[in-house]
Amino acid sequence: xxxxxxxxxxxxxRLLPAPEIAPQRLHQAMRYAVLGGGKRVRPLLCxxxxxxxxxxxxxxxxxxxxxxxxxxxxxxxDDLPCMDDDALRRGKPTCHVEYDEATALLxxxxxxxxxxxxxxxxxxxxxAGAQLQxxxxxxxxxxxxxxxxxxxxxxxxxxKALSLPELEFMHIHKTGALIRASxxxxxxxGAPPAPAMLERVSHYAHCVGLAFQVVDDILDCEAPTATLxxxxxxxxxxxxxxxxxxxxxxxxxxxxxxxxxxxxxxxSGFGAEAGRLRELAxxxxxxxx
Amino acid sequence: xxxxxxxxxxxxxRLLPAPEIAPQRLHQAMRYAVLGGGKRVRPLLCxxxxxxxxxxxxxxxxxxxxxxxxxxxxxxxDDLPCMDDDALRRGKPTCHVEYDEATALLxxxxxxxxxxxxxxxxxxxxxAGAQLQxxxxxxxxxxxxxxxxxxxxxxxxxxKALSLPELEFMHIHKTGALIRASxxxxxxxGAPPAPAMLERVSHYAHCVGLAFQVVDDILDCEAPTATLxxxxxxxxxxxxxxxxxxxxxxxxxxxxxxxxxxxxxxxSGFGAEAGRLRELAxxxxxxxx
Numbered sequence: 001x002x003x004x005x006x007x008x009x010x011x012x013x014r015l016l017p018a019p020e021i022a023p024q025r026l027h028q029a030m031r032y033a034v035l036g037g038g039k040r041v042r043p044l045l046c047x048x049x050x051x052x053x054x055x056x057x058x059x060x061x062x063x064x065x066x067x068x069x070x071x072x073x074x075x076x077x078d079d080l081p082c083m084d085d086d087a088l089r090r091g092k093p094t095c096h097v098e099y100d101e102a103t104a105l106l107x108x109x110x111x112x113x114x115x116x117x118x119x120x121x122x123x124x125x126x127x128a129g130a131q132l133q134x135x136x137x138x139x140x141x142x143x144x145x146x147x148x149x150x151x152x153x154x155x156x157x158x159x160k161a162l163s164l165p166e167l168e169f170m171h172i173h174k175t176g177a178l179i180r181a182s183x184x185x186x187x188x189x190g191a192p193p194a195p196a197m198l199e200r201v202s203h204y205a206h207c208v209g210l211a212f213q214v215v216d217d218i219l220d221c222e223a224p225t226a227t228l229x230x231x232x233x234x235x236x237x238x239x240x241x242x243x244x245x246x247x248x249x250x251x252x253x254x255x256x257x258x259x260x261x262x263x264x265x266x267x268s269g270f271g272a273e274a275g276r277l278r279e280l281a282x283x284x285x286x287x288x289x
Numbered sequence: 290x291x292x293x294x295x296x297x298x299x300x301x302x303r304l305l306p307a308p309e310i311a312p313q314r315l316h317q318a319m320r321y322a323v324l325g326g327g328k329r330v331r332p333l334l335c336x337x338x339x340x341x342x343x344x345x346x347x348x349x350x351x352x353x354x355x356x357x358x359x360x361x362x363x364x365x366x367d368d369l370p371c372m373d374d375d376a377l378r379r380g381k382p383t384c385h386v387e388y389d390e391a392t393a394l395l396x397x398x399x400x401x402x403x404x405x406x407x408x409x410x411x412x413x414x415x416x417a418g419a420q421l422q423x424x425x426x427x428x429x430x431x432x433x434x435x436x437x438x439x440x441x442x443x444x445x446x447x448x449k450a451l452s453l454p455e456l457e458f459m460h461i462h463k464t465g466a467l468i469r470a471s472x473x474x475x476x477x478x479g480a481p482p483a484p485a486m487l488e489r490v491s492h493y494a495h496c497v498g499l500a501f502q503v504v505d506d507i508l509d510c511e512a513p514t515a516t517l518x519x520x521x522x523x524x525x526x527x528x529x530x531x532x533x534x535x536x537x538x539x540x541x542x543x544x545x546x547x548x549x550x551x552x553x554x555x556x557s558g559f560g561a562e563a564g565r566l567r568e569l570a571x572x573x574x575x576x577x578x
Contacts, residue, residue, distance in 0.1 A: 101371035117428035128417035139406035
């Protein structure tokens with residue numbers, strides 16, 4: 001994990017515009033928002049799926065960078081005063097607090113553009129048709145029928161009691177779509193993946209994506225701010241429906257555990273080459289931050 | 290012009306998610322921001338360049354839709370309170386006034402994603418390598434070293450007196466980059482364009498892009514709000530450096546005229562197939578709104 005995280009830090013630092021290129025303040029803020037923080041869960045998933053597909057690391061680091069840029073853009077916009085209005089992220093002041101709101105808006109916008117640009121570069125080195133498919137995968141996961149749509153549902157759900165299927169619908173969009181894209185992009189970085197293989201890793205990704213959110217909800221009400229690197233207790237304070245509010249802590253924990261086992265079960269047809277994916281299912285559910 | 294505008298309205302209405310798809314409010318707001326308004330200058334330029342390149346209209350309408358979605362996203366974000374804080378756009382309340390700030394933020398985000406998705410679809414029907422090049426063209430034009438970078442420079446220039454080269458640098462990014470991309474994408478929708486042809490239309494696009502901004506600055510201080518469909522006199526009120534503030538109205542008008550002639554001169558090697566591009570240079574400079 002440490003190796004992939006270090007590799008990603010270097011790749012992102014290289015792909016982001018240098019801080020001395022005009023407009024400097026925007027480029028500095030983009031680097032601030034992306035570098036030096038984050039668990040890099042999505043890149044880890046991308047690399048793990050890439051191991052299954054025997055994909056070259058040079059290719060995986062570009063695909064994973066694109067996903068991480070989309071993720072970082074969504075955090076910057078999500079933290080803005082008109083959305084979650086949060087001051088702390090990854091243990092640092094949020095982008096609009098460190099810089100200003102207008103800059104943070106443009107940081108998110110520019111990070112999204114850069115994600116698609118990176119995935120469209122010849123450096124990716126896949127066959128052009130496969131590359132277009134990866135671009136479509138990322139766009140579907142990020143857009144109004146994916147992550148951004150999930151944010152909207154989240155926004156319109158404040159103060160409402162959602163049923164469990166409604167909650168799941170929200171999170172499959174808000175977090176699940178991009179996590180699934182991370183895994184699928186990794187799988188697409190190798191030889192053209194067989195449909196049966198894609199189906200299994202896709203089911204794995206579905207379980208892991210949901211588990212990630214269930215655990216996030218549990219940690220939000222159990223872990224301290226210092227450990228999380230972001231404001232704890234935010235969901236309850238903002239009156240947001242969560243798995244904890246919908247089913248209670250004990251049942252949420254049991255459900256996260258069953259999702260972990262289901263994710264591992266989805267990989268049962270694979271051997272040691274799926275080892276990293278199995279470990280990540282454990283990491284995502286058993287993490288304490 | 291009316292034909293292309295009607296065709297674009299239909300294409301955009303088809304490509305945008307239907308208003309009854311969840312999350313409905315987001316999709317309704319996306320349609321509100323894009324449909325039923327705007328001069329569609331960028332699509333017109335894309336189609337005009339496509340005529341030069343003998344490109345099929347089905348392909349042009351997808352490329353032009355992608356550009357127009359990027360343009361619409363930039364307007365929605367630019368109108369937000371933390372940016373220009375404007376209440377009127379295309380003769381209607383701005384997106385955040387009609388809906389709310391958080392929705393407008395997600396509308397812009399989702400429109401940008403959709404632009405890249407449209408350009409990555411197999412429906413475009415170009416050779417995959419050429420399609421990737423079009424994606425890179427659009428990403429470079431939209432990102433932090435293009436349009437979004439220009440917005441940042443604009444933001445950081447409020448209250449400053451810019452020199453003419455600084456003003457030009459800002460506008461080449463803020464407006465020029467996407468206008469150039471509109472023309473080049475149109476040219477790429479036909480047979481693989483010759484470098485000499487690209488160089489000439491690129492120079493045309495540079496002149497037209499700058500002229501567009503010079504005229505915008507003139508209209509902002511001369512035309513009434515009702516004609517513009519957006520708040521007039523905004524630049525002076527917000528203390529923004531413009532061509533009018535930098536060189537005066539008379540010289541700005543003379544310069545717009547010389548850019549129009551230079552744009553037409555760039556096309557002198559072409560025949561009737563460049564007719565629409567010539568007409569658009571005239572339209573952009575001689576328009577009254």
